[in-house]
Amino acid sequence: MNNRKWVAGCAMLWVVPGFAATGPEILQKTDHAMNAFKDGTFESKLLVKQPSGESREYNFITYQKSPDKRMVRFVSPGDVKGMGVLLEDKETMYVYLPGFQKVRRMGTHVKNQSFMGSDISFEDMSTLNFSDSYEAKLSSEDTIGFQLDLTARAGKDPEFPHLKMWIDKTSFHPSKIESYDAAGKKLKTQTRLDYKKVDAEHFTPGRIIYVDHRRNDHSSEIIFSSSKFDSGLSDELFSVRSLMRGQ
């Protein structure tokens, strides 16, 4: 209920003539829109493009609970089935490998590793809130949305020091994120498409396409087949014990 009031209040601000939203405010609202649920369950398919033009397919379920908890369970193909990844917060990550029947604590160095050979890094997966890591500046605005320039905050060390983000005015979800290195070279582009309004508060993208320009524009795509919000996921689901159970 409080969330709903907050969203409604913010929405009012945008329609007040003469009101100029700042970059940080827009980014905060985006963060809020992207996390405007207590918990979420997303069934997804990851398609990793191969040089032959065909795609490898991975199916997984992501459980998410505010603010930072995330559990990813792989459903197929067989070589990753049963594998689980638990992100308790930005610094605490565990992987369960069924072949070893062991939960292993991972150093955060793996965040820059690609996820299943795709163009998605663990950092991409664990970033749920941009305001924490970036300072935002409004770069441009039109009738459709805003464009923000994000720069890594002092003391923060995200994978990409600089981002450009395009935000839709209706949903306050990003439609595109470009990632740059410190020298300004574009490294990655993330495009979020086919947004659906799940309920009064929630939008969810139907697809996210990642293009890694460092890998000759190699691309991967996540297709969301279902999204469920606020179903009351327990804290216990986001625990090492649950990860080890494999359910």
Place this chain on the structure above:
Amino acid sequence: MRHRSFVVLLMLGASMSARADLVDFKFGGQIASDIRYRLGGATIPAADAEAPFPSQQRLLGYGFSRNENLIKAQLSMTIADRVKAVADVDFYWYGYSDVRDIDSLTLRERVDPYRLDADAAYIDIYHILPKLDLRIGRQIVVWGAADKFSPTNNLNSLDFSDPLLFGKSIANQMIRFDWNPWRDLIITAVWVPIFRPAQLPRTAPLAVTQIERFAPVQDVSFQNQLRRFEILLPPPGIRATALQPDPSIENSQIGVRIAGRLLGQDLSLSYYRGRFGLPVPAAAISQADGTVDAYVMWPRMQVLGLDVAGSIKKLNGLGYWVEAGLFFPQEVTYAVYNWIDNPRAPAHGPITYKYVDGQFQSTPGVLPENQRGVVIPSTPFLKLTAGFDYSFNKYIYGNFQYVHGFIDEFGAGTTTFSRSTNLSDPARRESRIGEYLVLGTDVKVFNDALLLRFFGAFKIPDIGDEDPKFTAVLFPQAVWSVWDATELTLGAFVFLGPRDSKFGDPVAGASEIFAKAKFTY
């Protein structure tokens, strides 16, 4: 009446099918092929000896050492997030035939031998009491934070039959409780009713049955006495017998572990009471015909364990782990029954014996103490693994471990390792617990389709070793991920070092090249 019974049955059937709707079935597994070729190892048994049964146990100096095919089936059934039943069965075809007579040619199990393994056959009951889970049945319990070289991981003995696995846990029947009273704190208690020994590599019997290897006692003068005797009167043969622990309550194993998080780092303390999975020599009895019956047993031990793991933010998220086990072993002595040196010892006929608290004893007790040497002293000793890993970029991953105490090492102090081909060679003493550097690296290329993996374990010579030997194992492999869930692997496992070194000893095994294919469903 009959009609009423029918209705009751119908209702029962309906309710049962309703329960079946709650069951979440998951099925998976693997089909794999593994062929290996041995390069320059010891021929086992010796070329002039009779081939053992089954014939795949025969190892040639140069020849195929493995030709396996695997079908793995994994099934899990979950009911309402409260109960989960898991089965994980491996069905192997050896790929060798055992046809030594015309009768065996009529039997499929001799023409095409196979074996069955089960890594899991257990039932989980979640929240059997508040915050308490129960797992009962055949299972593997993995403790410790280190990679592979975990001194606190002792509940399951290891399978050393495949050097490529560096000791895979063998499942055993256990009862395990996990209690999660508060946040990340998990207290685990495990009871293993019946001890299961480690599976040894096919080359292991050489350590006991080779005549040129001297007795493994710690005391130098006693050992020299035995060596002189073996040189003067070499036995025509040595037979090795294992003294398996009785399935008594005294021989069951227990483990308790408390795991949690402190200042963002994972921390656990553990205690284990049971046995070391590898056998040690316990007795030798010279028979009237000159042959020797050697006996091996599994020493009792208690282990206090500590492990810490985490990530160091200031070092770009470097992952690290430290794991230590303080071992309290049972003293094991080596009893020598020799009717020439000891006229009171029984010379003929069967000896009746009993095995009590690490001591092999004859009946009646006729063995003088000067013929009992220490094999494993009761002195506590430490095994420790400390390591870190790091992803240098998207393509290169590195893993480094310092290992104090390899997976097969046990006991305090130094001992004379019996690796020479000649009994009159000077004895070489080394620490029972050795020091090793273990390095691993993964390089991913072609969009992760090809993984180049290198692994090496290098023994660090003892401090003060006047004749240090370079010895190591190298394990390079190339894994090609052909398509979803399909892998082809080419590689080698190379033992380096002279014969009287840790990895150059033929007991450790021989170098192999291998090709594998795997499809996982």
